[in-house]
Amino acid sequence: MVNIDKHKVDFQCPNCNFYNSIQIKQARLRDVVICRGCKSNIRFDDQMNETRKAVRSIKRAMNELEETLKGMSFKIRI
Numbered sequence: 734m735v736n737i738d739k740h741k742v743d744f745q746c747p748n749c750n751f752y753n754s755i756q757i758k759q760a761r762l763r764d765v766v767i768c769r770g771c772k773s774n775i776r777f778d779d780q781m782n783e784t785r786k787a788v789r790s791i792k793r794a795m796n797e798l799e800e801t802l803k804g805m806s807f808k809i810r811i
């Protein structure tokens with residue numbers, strides 16, 4: 734199983750435009766990120782829980798892929 738939470742996404746600070754990276758988990762939990770450029774606290778405006786929904790649909794797609802592969806028959810080529 735792929736750990737989506739550990740995946741990192743780059744984003745630009747709205748204050749100083751410095752590029753920071755955030756883990757999906759932090760975005761999902763709406764963590765406050767401290768900008769590495771200007772040290773300001775950046776809070777993700779995810780009122781609609783979009784991150785959570787997106788993570789759920791990725792997980793569902795990964796499960797489907799796994800099931801598809803399991804259902805395939807494998808042939809040995811000599």
Ligand SMILES: [Zn+2]
Pocket residue numbers: 746747748749750751768769770771772773
């Ligand atoms: Zn900044």
